[in-house]
Amino acid sequence: MNATHNNRFFQASLDLTDSIRMKIIQFAHILLSGDERKSWEFIEQQLVNGIHSTEIFCTYIPLAMTYIGELWIENAISVVDEHIASCVCDYLIMRYQAQYITPPDQQNCQAVVACVDGDPHELGAKLAVLLLNRHGLQTHYLGVHCPLHHFLAFISKWRPSIVALSVTQSHHLKKVQDYLEALQGLPYQPEIIVGGRLIHHLSYTSSKGAPNKQRLFFMQNLHELAGWLEQDYLPIKPE
Amino acid sequence: MAVCPDFSIPAPFFYVNTFYDILYQSEDAKRIFGEHANFFSLIDVESRRKFQRLAERRFEPQKFELLLNTVQSPAMLFDIHLKWNRDNHCSILCIEQSQRYQQITEVLTRFTQRLGMTNYDLLRRKEELERLLANLQQSNAQNDRLVELGRIAASIAHEIRNPLTSIRGLVQLLAPNLTSSAKLSYIDIIISEINRVNSIITEFLKTAKPAPPLKEAIPVTDLFAELELLCHSESLLQGIELVILPVDPSLMIYADRLQMKQVLLNMLHNAMEAISDLPNSRTGMIQFEAERFGRYVQIRIEDNGVGMDEQTRTHLFSPFFTTKNSGTGLGLSTCYHIVELHGGTIDVESTPGHGTVFRIYLPTVDKKPELS
Numbered sequence: 001m002n003a004t005h006n007n008r009f010f011q012a013s014l015d016l017t018d019s020i021r022m023k024i025i026q027f028a029h030i031l032l033s034g035d036e037r038k039s040w041e042f043i044e045q046q047l048v049n050g051i052h053s054t055e056i057f058c059t060y061i062p063l064a065m066t067y068i069g070e071l072w073i074e075n076a077i078s079v080v081d082e083h084i085a086s087c088v089c090d091y092l093i094m095r096y097q098a099q100y101i102t103p104p105d106q107q108n109c110q111a112v113v114a115c116v117d118g119d120p121h122e123l124g125a126k127l128a129v130l131l132l133n134r135h136g137l138q139t140h141y142l143g144v145h146c147p148l149h150h151f152l153a154f155i156s157k158w159r160p161s162i163v164a165l166s167v168t169q170s171h172h173l174k175k176v177q178d179y180l181e182a183l184q185g186l187p188y189q190p191e192i193i194v195g196g197r198l199i200h201h202l203s204y205t206s207s208k209g210a211p212n213k214q215r216l217f218f219m220q221n222l223h224e225l226a227g228w229l230e231q232d233y234l235p236i237k238p239e
Numbered sequence: 240m241a242v243c244p245d246f247s248i249p250a251p252f253f254y255v256n257t258f259y260d261i262l263y264q265s266e267d268a269k270r271i272f273g274e275h276a277n278f279f280s281l282i283d284v285e286s287r288r289k290f291q292r293l294a295e296r297r298f299e300p301q302k303f304e305l306l307l308n309t310v311q312s313p314a315m316l317f318d319i320h321l322k323w324n325r326d327n328h329c330s331i332l333c334i335e336q337s338q339r340y341q342q343i344t345e346v347l348t349r350f351t352q353r354l355g356m357t358n359y360d361l362l363r364r365k366e367e368l369e370r371l372l373a374n375l376q377q378s379n380a381q382n383d384r385l386v387e388l389g390r391i392a393a394s395i396a397h398e399i400r401n402p403l404t405s406i407r408g409l410v411q412l413l414a415p416n417l418t419s420s421a422k423l424s425y426i427d428i429i430i431s432e433i434n435r436v437n438s439i440i441t442e443f444l445k446t447a448k449p450a451p452p453l454k455e456a457i458p459v460t461d462l463f464a465e466l467e468l469l470c471h472s473e474s475l476l477q478g479i480e481l482v483i484l485p486v487d488p489s490l491m492i493y494a495d496r497l498q499m500k501q502v503l504l505n506m507l508h509n510a511m512e513a514i515s516d517l518p519n520s521r522t523g524m525i526q527f528e529a530e531r532f533g534r535y536v537q538i539r540i541e542d543n544g545v546g547m548d549e550q551t552r553t554h555l556f557s558p559f560f561t562t563k564n565s566g567t568g569l570g571l572s573t574c575y576h577i578v579e580l581h582g583g584t585i586d587v588e589s590t591p592g593h594g595t596v597f598r599i600y601l602p603t604v605d606k607k608p609e610l611s
Contacts, residue, residue: 006288073288075292075303083347171283171284171313
């Protein structure tokens with residue numbers, strides 16, 4: 001692949017070493033082959049080699065998918081290939097959750113994650129769920145196609161301390177505004193996270209005054225989420 | 240004057256110039272995408288870079304996927320067929336993939352459901368079993384080679400039997416001449432050893448159908464005495480102290496003498512190897528003892544060799560399990576099988592670095608063996 005300034009994979013991997021970049025490309029091709037077992041073996045091998053799981057979920061998987069996106073731009077693969085790779089990623093995430101993370105307690109909910117209604121891409125949201133779960137937060141994932149009023153009803157019922165929203169397609173960005181305004185009407189103030197690669201295109205202006213700026217975070221990648229969880233997040237004390 | 244292409248195409252079709260200004264669009268194109276002045280404006284933002292890359296002027300036709308915004312909904316997946324003509328005009332045909340897309344979505348949904356139901360523990364076990372199977376297949380291939388060697392060995396064994404018979408006859412003839420030098424016991428050993436070799440060869444030749452053990456009442460002292468005679472020199476040579484504690488002469492087992500010897504010899508050789516693996520810090524010692532243990536005789540073989548870890552201990556009696564480079568992994572599994580056929584059992588205790596104790600339990604006989 002040409003390393004042009006236009007290449008998103010190249011841009012995103014600028015501060016990585018060549019050997020890690022090659023590893024990620026190798027991983028991307030395993031994903032494209034659709035071989036679940038080989039992909040899982042790759043993950044386990046990285047873990048054995050001392051790569052931290054945060055790197056796997058914040059760097060390896062997202063960048064491999066970025067690389068695959070660039071292959072589509074180059075017309076080297078079709079949308080079906082992309083879907084195969086993202087299915088394998090789903091498998092890897094589920095298997096990691098099943099093998100290494102204790103399932104969340106159904107009676108409790110500390111965080112909730114959803115995709116903006118109509119946005120079909122959920123890999124980022126699922127990775128966010130994994131990071132939250134791994135941080136010990138009992139997290140519920142509402143998936144794609146979760147209409148706004150259901151989303152709000154769920155939050156009102158469970159009062160999670162973190163509400164995260166994923167948006168990946170540019171034409172869904174304007175919906176985020178509706179979500180944020182609706183979240184203002186909540187009787188309590190959760191930490192609100194809006195995540196997505198295109199989030200810097202979002203110009204949020206609230207008609208009724210912004211929700212507490214202290215508690216609203218826009219995150220462009222999963223590293224930001226992982227770092228925030230490690231350093232800045234303080235759980236709300238139960239009243 | 241531009242050559243006018245056939246515009247009556249019943250599909251979304253655009254005719255554009257080098258700036259992608261739309262010169263003509265088919266009825267279907269209008270219906271699906273609405274009125275646009277420039278083709279760029281109907282491409283999804285994320286797909287524009289791809290279009291710029293791939294739509295550059297070339298004479299061969301191009302085909303690629305693109306996300307286009309339709310009147311109905313944004314970012315729909317289309318197959319783009321694109322061809323430049325000599326007048327720097329370009330024909331673009333857009334075929335919607337939604338039907339195909341529908342199928343993919345269905346497959347994805349089913350796939351996701353399956354993922355939710357997958358039992359990951361079972362999956363892991365399945366992977367382990369498959370690895371085991373691969374190992375077994377490999378050892379099976381080795382086995383085939385062993386079988387081939389076995390065939391060759393069988394023909395050699397057959398050839399050995401004849402000279403053995405003559406040696407045995409001649410030794411027997413020699414016997415009366417040796418009475419004076421009190422070495423008669425040597426003759427007995429030679430003959431019993433030749434008999435043993437003969438039986439082993441016979442046994443070997445009919446391995447395809449192993450014979451049931453020929454059981455008799457044997458005093459354990461006898462077994463131990465033969466063992467000492469056989470191995471005394473070898474243990475001296477290796478600098479190992481072989482201690483055989485005296486056994487109550489009335490202690491008898493009901494067993495096949497040859498097979499019991501095979502078991503004890505195997506145990507002894509294992510012990511010797513465990514000792515030879517030691518760094519030379521201590522003198523090797525192997526101790527044999529036997530005593531009554533309820534209805535059984537317990538034969539205890541103790542060494543102060545390298546010992547073994549939990550892993551080795553659990554697989555000790557499994558066929559093909561070996562820790563030696565040149566081992567077949569059959570020795571102890573055969574021993575176990577023999578002892579089991581005699582109605583006995585073997586257990587083992589070991590401390591890595593300190594040594595190992597094997598205990599063989601065999602049914603005892605009280606003086607008179609049952610006649611059956």
